[in-house]
Amino acid sequence: MKRLIEETQKEYALRREKATAQAQARKGKAFAKIEGLSEIEDEIARLGIAMLESLHVKEGDKQELLKKMEELKLQKKQLLKSAGQREEDFLPDFKCKKCDDSGMTGTEVCICFKQQVAAKLYGEKSLLSVLERENFDTFNFELYSNKAQKGQKNPRQNIKKISSDCLHYTATFGRESGNLIFTGAPGVGKTFMINCIVAELLQKGVYVVYMTAYDLIDLLRKSKLSEYAQTIDSSFVDALYTCDLLAIDDLGTENATDFAVDEFFNLLNKRLLDKRQIILSTNLNLNELNEMYSDRILSRIMGYFTPYEFVGGDLRLKLN
Numbered sequence: 463m464k465r466l467i468e469e470t471q472k473e474y475a476l477r478r479e480k481a482t483a484q485a486q487a488r489k490g491k492a493f494a495k496i497e498g499l500s501e502i503e504d505e506i507a508r509l510g511i512a513m514l515e516s517l518h519v520k521e522g523d524k525q526e527l528l529k530k531m532e533e534l535k536l537q538k539k540q541l542l543k544s545a546g547q548r549e550e551d552f553l554p555d556f557k558c559k560k561c562d563d564s565g566m567t568g569t570e571v572c573i574c575f576k577q578q579v580a581a582k583l584y585g586e587k588s589l590l591s592v593l594e595r596e597n598f599d600t601f602n603f604e605l606y607s608n609k610a611q612k613g614q615k616n617p618r619q620n621i622k623k624i625s626s627d628c629l630h631y632t633a634t635f636g637r638e639s640g641n642l643i644f645t646g647a648p649g650v651g652k653t654f655m656i657n658c659i660v661a662e663l664l665q666k667g668v669y670v671v672y673m674t675a676y677d678l679i680d681l682l683r684k685s686k687l688s689e690y691a692q693t694i695d696s697s698f699v700d701a702l703y704t705c706d707l708l709a710i711d712d713l714g715t716e717n718a719t720d721f722a723v724d725e726f727f728n729l730l731n732k733r734l735l736d737k738r739q740i741i742l743s744t745n746l747n748l749n750e751l752n753e754m755y756s757d758r759i760l761s762r763i764m765g766y767f768t769p770y771e772f773v774g775g776d777l778r779l780k781l782n
């Protein structure tokens with residue numbers, strides 16, 4: 463995580479430099495064509511230095527300098543105007559207008575920076591390629607059988623309902639939104655659906671962190687052990703508590719005896735109390751889940767989740 467933050471900071475510094483240099487180049491090119499402008503610019507710069515040095519100059523002289531400066535600026539503006547240009551046109555074109563690509567707004571980390579780091583956290587697969595492949599537009603209902611197995615739901619009708627609910631969830635996402643848990647056998651599209659939601663929300667500027675339960679619990683464990691103090695960034699552990707949506711894939715694959723599992727459930731509990739949303743997915747059904755964590759907090763917090771059962775054959779087999 464520390465590595466990701468540093469890496470992102472470097473990217474931001476480069477982005478700023480590039481935008482500034484490009485603006486300078488654009489300005490230089492345009493200004494060169496306007497006669498008399500470079501002389502005025504030089505004079506403004508010279509006056510600026512004189513004003514800095516004028517701290518112990520008589521008040522009257524200082525006023526004189528200020529007046530001269532104003533005049534020069536006005537001349538410059540008029541020259542630009544007659545050439546059909548505005549000084550604002552030569553400001554750097556930063557990608558984020560909130561933080562001018564500094565990554566900070568005042569003392570706060572800008573949402574764009576958080577998103578950038580969150581996107582990297584999305585794992586080995588780059589976020590963009592996931593977004594392109596797995597989103598609500600690319601969801602293929604045809605992959606789901608239109609025939610119900612005995613005693614089961616019709617897989618296609620079922621996924622259409624889930625998809626429409628999830629789309630509504632992303633469209634209305636906010637502090638009052640509920641929490642979701644996706645259950646079902648491996649390969650029935652749970653991770654795909656999480657990706658759809660994450661993709662949609664990230665595009666809306668929601669601060670989302672996505673992790674597998676295994677990695678999340680591993681991270682929580684390491685954050686408690688002193689030998690990892692150098693490699694674990696506490697701000698990332700904080701993000702698990704403070705992000706708008708925490709999406710956790712594959713619950714139930716972790717080692718349930720791990721001391722960090724308790725830490726994990728405390729995290730879920732804390733988020734629920736703070737009204738910060740969670741999406742869980744698991745290959746277990748709710749009964750198995752309750753059995754696995756019988757004496758743990760999970761069974762007590764399940765009431766705060768809306769369950770969705772995914773049914774159908776293994777889609778990964780059909781896709782191959």
Ligand SMILES: [Zn+2]
Nearest residue numbers: 558561572574
């Ligand atoms: Zn920003």
